[in-house]
Amino acid sequence: MTRRLHWLAAALLPVLVAGCDWHFPGKPIKTVEPVAGSRAEFDRIYFVNCLGCHGPEGRNGPARPMNDPLYLAVIPDEVFERVTTEGHGVLMPGFKKTPFGGLTTKEISDFTTGIKKFWGDPKKAWNDLPPYAQPEGAGDVALGGKTFATYCGSCHGPDGSGKPDGAGSVVDKFYLDLVSDQALRSTVIFGRPDLGCPDFRGPYPGRPAGQGLTPADIDNVTAWLVSNRVSLDEEAAR
Amino acid sequence: MMSSIKTAWTWIDDRTGIMQMLGPPLKHHVPRNAKWWYVFGSCTLLFFTIQVVTGICLALVYAPSGDSAYDSLLYLDYVVPGGWMLRAIHAWSSNAMVFMMLVHMTQVFLHGAFKFPREMTWIFGVALMLTTLALAFTGQVMRWDSDAYWGVGIGASMMGRIPFIGGWLTHLILGGPIIGGDTLSRFFSLHVFILPGAMIGLIGGHLMLVLRHGISEEPKKGGPGEFVDKATYRAAYKERMKKHGVPFFPDAAQRDMVFCGIMLIVLVVVAAWYGPIGPSPRPDPANILVNPRPDFPFLWIFAILALLTPTIEDYLIIVAAPVVLMVLFLVPFLAGTGSRLASSRPIASLSVVLLITGLLVLSWLGVTSPWSPHMSAWTSDAVPPVFVKGRTPLQLQGALVLQHSQCRNCHSLDGLGGKRGPELGDVASRLSRDQIIRQVQQGDGNMPAFGKNLTAAETDALAAFLYSCHPPGVQPATRPGAQIKQLIELDKARANN
Structure with a gap:
């Protein structure tokens, strides 16, 4: 009799286990949609849309680091939103919502707010920041070449064509064909701190600490870099 | 009491x-030596019974309409107490039934139990197998998620290739020209009424035939029933059962119950551990980011269809599949007498080994589906920092071209990205710079040509980046395969360390 009860209990055990709504590993957990403006929502948008080019944690990607408080302090919100929506230059695609994916206007707006909140340094009092865009007509090409040789030449070579054991060329015709004037200016202002290239405040190799580029220097160097660009179509025609 | x-x-x-x-x-008497090899059929029946019971319970909540089926699954998963477990047991018992049925058929085939006079028992078994697979397929459609949507799409496309009646048949199954709410209603009818009814009828027939012809002995060298001779087998079998047989209950039934009990516990543990299958994202033909794949019983078909060239597909669907099915039905007529020992039937044994190996390999490929592009890799799989540090501005632009042109959807860097094409993290050790440019511009094999899609600057930047991708200590190739020796030496050095 006792043996029969044991068998019965053993047979009923799986049924009882199956009937209990315990938290077994297989119990589905309802995914909570991230709240708009939250860090989770910001991360979701970044990981799905930006990570590929801008790198993990917003740094160390082939494209400009976005996790850079200086960059986020200088770039105007409307420019950031426009670039995210419509894209910029040759290789930055726009992420406007289409039937096949993309981000809504609200998501882009939340992302702009979120990036400044989570990766920016809004409490810091930034002084003497250069303007994001090149003022119209600004920049002296000759002076820019000299400034480049002085500040950037130790890594990129005095003429910008690169050094064998240093940084690469910034006057390569194909490189200049792929980047916009604004991208060149942004690189002069913000550098690539994640890759060892300083922003306009320095320190520049071989220069005294604290000696950086002035807004006029930035205009000039940008103008000089742009002046190195050649038309590939015209070159091909020749 | x-x-x-x-x-x-x-x-x-x-x-x-x-x-x-x-x-x-x-x-009824069964052979005394019919021991643990003979429990798989009963266990298959157990899993079917579990599916009937859990299926009835699920049908109390499930809404078989296009706009609410998916939500009713979520309701079962998150709101109904124990609903998720019910779904899990139903789904896993379906997989278990297919698996156990294949084990049972393999055992029957290897023991030669399909031979005279049990030909009809085998034919009923093959019909049961087809019905079980149909139940599994229609069950997957019940989830009405992206896997179901694309599964039906592929099934309909296959059906549409049948000559003369393909279009009509597709229309009949889909309930119209496209996949919609009517499709779900038709599959629901199949899954809940027609196929279970057919299944019960076939099981009844199968069991009736088992009782009529008895269970064949486990074939042993020199043992009873090793050879099947139409003239003597029936009388000899009857005589042996009279002398040496044991009653099915309780002798053989005990083993069935023990095995079924163990399998029941395993099923509940698996269901509790892995939970219900699906649902995957909602069925949306515009969503290209889903990676649909069928349930376990159909992964091998998924792999075959993906790996074969489109020119062979028609022959596979229209000719090969019916021929294979016909052969399966005709097995007892092709080898209905003679030795039942697997060791005396090398072609049969080899066929089983090849079939099982093929199914396992194809199913594994179906799980990993290395041929499927990873459609969001270009924006969501980072270029690993090791491929960014120390690169020139032009090479960094090349990495951006790689992402922007969606090369990463098919190619990985350091294992991250699509697996359809070769890994690019060491491409420079295999291809020279000129070869990289040629490959990008002209494509090769499955790779499309990008010559008209990329400017000269983009091509040059991309080539510059890719030519910087080689393992540390290995120089980039200057001619085809130039660095293979270096790579082999590097592998050896790594192995020694």
Whole structure:
């Protein structure tokens, strides 16, 4: 009799286990949609849309680091939103919502707010920041070449064509064909701190600490870099 | 208490004659050596019974309409107490039934149990196999998620290739020209009414034939029933059962119950551990980011269709599939007599080994589906920092071209990205710079040509980046395969360390 009860209990055990709504590993957990403006929502948008080019944690990607408080302090919100929506230059695609994916206007707006909140340094009092865009007509090409040789030449070579054991060329015709004037200016202002290239405040190799580029220097160097660009179509025609 | 139950049972038996009806089948003699090899059929029946019971419970909540089926699954998963477990047991018992049925068929085939006089038992078994697979397929459609949507799409496309009646058949199954709410209604009818009804009928026939012809002995060298001779087999078998047979109940049934009990526990543990299958994202033909794949029983078909060239597909669907099915049905007529020993039937044994190996390999490929592009890799799989540090501005632009042109959807860097094309993290050790440019511009094999899609600057930047991708200590190739020797030496050095 006792043996029969044991068998019965053993047979009923799986049924009882199956009937209990315990938290077994297989119990589905309802995914909570991230709240708009939250860090989770910001991360979701970044990981799905930006990570590929801008790198993990917003740094160390082939494209400009976005996790850079200086960059986020200088770039105007409307420019950031426009670039995210419509894209910029040759290789930055726009992420406007289409039937096949993309981000809504609200998501882009939340992302702009979120990036400044989570990766920016809004409490810091930034002084003497250069303007994001090149003022119209600004920049002296000759002076820019000299400034480049002085500040950037130790890594990129005095003429910008690169050094064998240093940084690469910034006057390569194909490189200049792929980047916009604004991208060149942004690189002069913000550098690539994640890759060892300083922003306009320095320190520049071989220069005294604290000696950086002035807004006029930035205009000039940008103008000089742009002046190195050649038309590939015209070159091909020749 | 016990005496009351006994009295009640005696009354029921007296009025219905239930024991008189069940007695002969339960007491019929089975071979004494029919031991643990003979439990798989009963276990398959157990899993079917579980599916009927859990399926009835699920049908109380499930809404078989296009706009609410998916939500009713979520309701079962998150709101109904134990609903998720019910779904999990239903889904896993479906997989378990297919698996156990294949084990049962393999055992029957290897033991030569399909031979004379059990040809019809085998034919009923093959029909049961097809019905089980149909139940599994229609069950997957019940989830009405992206896997179901694309699964139906592929099934309909296959059906549409049948000559003359393909279009009509597709229209009939889909309930119209496209996949919609009517499709779900038709598959629901198949899954809940038609196929289970057919299944019960076939099981009844199968069991009736098992009782009629008895269970064949486990073939042993020099043992009884090793050879099947139409002239003598029946009488000899009857004689052996009379002399040496044991009643099915309780002798053989005990083993069935023990095995079924263990499998039941395994099923519940698996269901509790892995949970319900699906649902995957909602069915949306515009969503290209889903990676649909069928349930376990159909992964091998998924792999075959993906790996074969489109020119062979028609022959596979229209010619090969019916021929294979026909051969399966005709097995007892192709080898209906002679030795039942697997060791004396090398072609049969080899066929089983090849079939199982093929199914396992194809199913594994179906799980990993290395041919499927990873459609969001270009924006969501980072270029690993090791491929960014120390690169020139032009090479960094090349990495951006790689992402922007969606090369990462098919190619990985350091294992991250699509797996359809070769890994690019060491491409420079295999291809020279000129070869990289040629490959990008002209494509090769499955790779499209990008010559018209990329400017000269983009191509040059991309080539500059890719030519910087080589393992540390290995120089980039200057001619085809130039650095293979270096790579082999590097592998050896790594292995030694």
